[in-house]
Amino acid sequence: MVFNSILETIGKTPLVRLNKIVEHIPATVYAKIEGFNPGLSAKDRIALHMIEHAERTGQLQPGGTVVDATSGNTGFSLAMVCAIKGYKCVLTVTSKISEDKLNNLRAMGAEVVLCPKDAKPNDPESYYRKAESLAKEIPGAYYINQNYNMDNSAAHYLSTGPEIWEQTQGKISYLIGSASTGGTLCGTGRYIKEQKPHVNIIATDAYGSVLKKYHETGVYDPNEIYSYQMEGVGKNIIPGNFNFDLINEFVKVTDKDSALKSRELALSDGILAGYSSGATLQCLEQIKDRLTPEDVVVLIFASHGTKYVTKIFSDKWMQQQGFIQEPEMALSGE
Ligand SMILES: Cc1ncc(COP(=O)(O)O)c(C=O)c1O
Structure with a gap:
């Protein structure tokens, strides 16, 4: 296939079945691997x-x-x-x-x-x-104002949503993504809910972000805000791209669990994905008890892991954060 510029290679990313890392989960789980885009993210x-x-x-x-x-x-x-x-x-x-x-x-x-x-x-x-x-x-x-520019979620409504719908042949029952501007999940989720209203849209949020509380109470609470390590998970403002009615639930995950999940993913399924991708896996972990073998879950892996080699894929950084202590847990020791 020949393209006229790198821009023509954007989108049409693969949907890949996850295996070892979800062995204990009673559902079929796929990842939409946005790290395949030329700029390595959605x-x-x-x-x-x-x-x-x-x-x-x-x-x-x-x-x-x-x-x-x-x-x-x-x-x-x-x-x-x-x-x-x-x-x-x-x-x-x-x-x-x-x-x-x-x-x-x-x-x-x-x-x-x-x-x-x-x-x-x-x-x-x-x-x-x-x-x-x-x-x-x-x-x-x-x-550009990506938080309030509605062309952000429109891009996903026009591309990511239809791609996932076709790739799962309409069988999707859960969509899980990390939420920051809300563009990815709300654009993709709007398209999918238009085809099948009962699909569950689960947003992965961070401790230190205002989103979950706002979704549940309508209150923007500045006391929720503190700094954390994950990038692309959670927000300290309420972006205009959010359509909170589309989202069934926000699930909070920690910096540590998400980092460990990203590392586990590379070792178990050979996928080097970013920090927020580990966060969606941790989110899945926290909702797994409600899943059944009929469920088809799609996780959006928003970015490629090469962007985080000095963070979550660095043993030194992980030790500095207190996320790994035991030498046998360090990547270099495996
Ligand atoms: C790595 C990563 N994952 C997830 C997201 C969340 O996507 P969105 O801003 O569309 O909610 C972002 C964007 O901020 C990101 O950079």
């Missing part, structure tokens, strides 16, 4: 869709600048699309970004602005506010 889909929509509506003109606040994956995908289309790309990120992600963004030509990871959302130094102010200052800038 964010390629939204980056292309949001930029092309801004071009069509005249909000982004030739030679313009794309600005966004991103934990890394969306930034890389935006930078990739900008490189091909000839736009400048300015990204604000939090200081919890992994060093490899930072280098990847710079390799793709993005200008990266580091912001403190503990800044509250309304703090002018937070990565959201910084992106907003840069978009106002830079002439010809277009603020």
Whole structure:
């Protein structure tokens, strides 16, 4: 197969059955492996869709600048699309970004602005506010605003949803993904629920995120917020891309359990996936007792594990976090 540019290789990612890691789970479990996208994450889909929509509506003109606040994956995908289309790309990120992600963004030509990871959302130094102010200052800038830009979830409604529906031949009964902007789960979930309203959509959330409590009580509680290690799981704001009515349940998982699951996945099923993918596996672990052999579960593995080699796949980092202590649990010792 021949493609005219790398952008044509976005999407149509494989759905792969999980085996050893789900041996004890009474259901058929598949993973939608978004690490197969050229930018190694699901964010390629939204980056292309949001930029092309801004071009069509005249909000982004030739030679313009794309600005966004991103934990890394969306930034890389935006930078990739900008490189091909000839736009400048300015990204604000939090200081919890992994060093490899930072280098990847710079390799793709993005200008990266580091912001403190503990800044509250309304703090002018937070990565959201910084992106907003840069978009106002830079002439010809277009603020992508992935949390509130509805082309984020639309991209998944138009691509990830139909792909999973076809790949499972409509047999899907549970969709589990990690939720941050909500775009992946709400876009994909909306398409799937339109075909089959009783499919359960389960959002994986982090301790330190406001999402689960907001879903259950309607209350945005700043007391829920504290800093944690996972990227792409949970939020300290309520993004506009969330349609909370679509989601049946939010399940919180810990940094440690999710990191250990990502490592176990590589060893058991040979899939090197990102931190949030381990989080969805841990989420599955926590809901497994309600599953039956008739259930067909799809986990969205949002990113490739190579993006986290200095974090969850580093024994040193895992030991520093207190996630592994015993030498026999370390990867190098296996
Ligand atoms: C690695 C990773 N997993 C999952 C997500 C969550 O996807 P979404 O923002 O569409 O909810 C993101 C995005 O923030 C991510 O970068």
